[in-house]
Amino acid sequence: MSDLTRKTAAELSELMASKQASSVEVTQAHLDRIAAVDGSVKAFLHVDTEGALAQAAAVDAKRAAGEELGPLAGVPLALKDVLTQEGVPTTAGSKILEGWKPPYDSTVVKRLKAAGIVILGKTNMDEFAMGSSTENSAYGTTHNPWDLTRIPGGSGGGSSAAISAWEAPLAIGTDTGGSIRQPGAFTGTVGVKPTYGGTSRYGLIALASSLDTPGPCARTTLDAALLHEAIAGWDPMDSTSINQDVPPVVAAARNGDVSGLRIGVVKELGGDGYQPGVEARFHEAVELLTKLGAEVVEVSCPHFEYALPAYYLILPSEASSNLAKFDAMRYGLRVGDDGTNSAETVTGLSREAGFGDEVKRRIILGTHALSSGYYDAYYGQAQKVRTLIARDFIKAYEQVDVLVSPATPTTAFAIGDRINDPIAMYKNDLCTIPSNLAGNAAASFPCGLADEDGLPVGFHVMAPVMRDDLLYTVGAALESALAEKWGGVLMSKAPELVVNR
Amino acid sequence: MPSITREEVAHLARLARIELSDAELDHLAPQLDQIITLVGQVSQVAADDIPPTSHALPLTNVMREDENVPCLTPEQALSGAPAAEAQRFRVPRILEED
Structure with missing residues (x-):
């Protein structure tokens, strides 16, 4: 049989439905691939070999018994370590949660299990999803499978690296400022941030509650759509969950017709600071969409330039509050409990030992932005800027159906390059942050090599709230046109990794 | 003049219950100064008459019936505790000694 790890999720699903492969075989092939290459990629923090094979065997048994199964039943997946899975170590990339085994499943995990999706293990990430490179993980950096000396993006670098290293066909990420889309861009894969509230935050270890959004990572548009459909939809356990039908994302990914679609190129997201190779591939993709019948115009969103500073006030403010729960009392690391230290001292010592630099920077920044005397100038003003950014989107969507830009100003940079320069690191997310602030759907699709x-x-691609389907329409059109031009999908150009036998 | 002093960073760290060593303060204070200069750009936007957005989408509060639903067992709730005793979280002393 041809290599199961090179198949898309949709292809694996067909192979299993027609009994040409079992889920145990498919799962074992991916576990073998992880064993062979993860020593150099380091995408996984924990591989749940036993659990994954048990889930796979259960799906095979149901199929043998003739039970009706979902479209992704038996397909393996890599899970970002920020979502709880009962009994499986969950660290969010932090020392403060080392060894913690959650006593409950997040809603995303519940839905993955209900869909028969096999969870291979937990993927590396920047600590508490704070970062753009996975270098802020307390457990070491993940390496980009396209060039192992480069970062894979972040915070969900482990999830995107896993799928681009053929360790899993699907992965789950979470996107607060670009943590699904930027690693997707850097690894030549698809990353989708659904509309805020379109996927549940229950069991997602919170970074910034008004921004956090779980979503799918995959190698193809259709695979991402299938996973999107499996995890999305209203959840009574999340008070900001949207009680509406999931947009028809799978139908859009299968259709991919952009004729007559109005596409706006955001004027402010390009030019100075953008790598020439990134701009070249971006403009070629826009031309391709024009040839496919889309109407392309330039659109101005004048407040986008203030999205980055507003975001770095809103996010740390929410994070400083969310991370207050790591107090060394009920779970997680406890340091200095020697019988004489007070609870308050133990909390302070535990947080010093358990949190990394970036987490400390952001908690202190958030504490500052929320403190009396500074609140109006910082947090209050940032919230007003957030309104202006949302209004830029509303105005733009009066003229066009979707907005487009490069996903990132540059390609993946070298490990160590920006780790001591927080501001250079933050600028990775220039293009992705506006959609988090406004809550709309957005995605990154591979469009070539610089x-x-x-x-x-x-x-x-940025689509209006609850029009996630438009992302897939554009992504599918672009994917098939590019595949025709290249004679295959972009991932087929990825270099072969050295296999450890 | 820096936008935030080393002393202010030390004070904020205390408020946030993070003990910081002198070396950490030396490292973090200048970085925070740069970051605060960056985020201070929001003040360049004229927004006096603009309403703040705390949440991207207009949502109303969600209520449910006050009914008993299955929840964690005491064993599950205590499973991650750094220390537990008699089905409770054991914590360091919370009051000062007389």
């Missing part, structure tokens, strides 16, 4: 470095470039 000439300078041969690394993947992401094409960013």
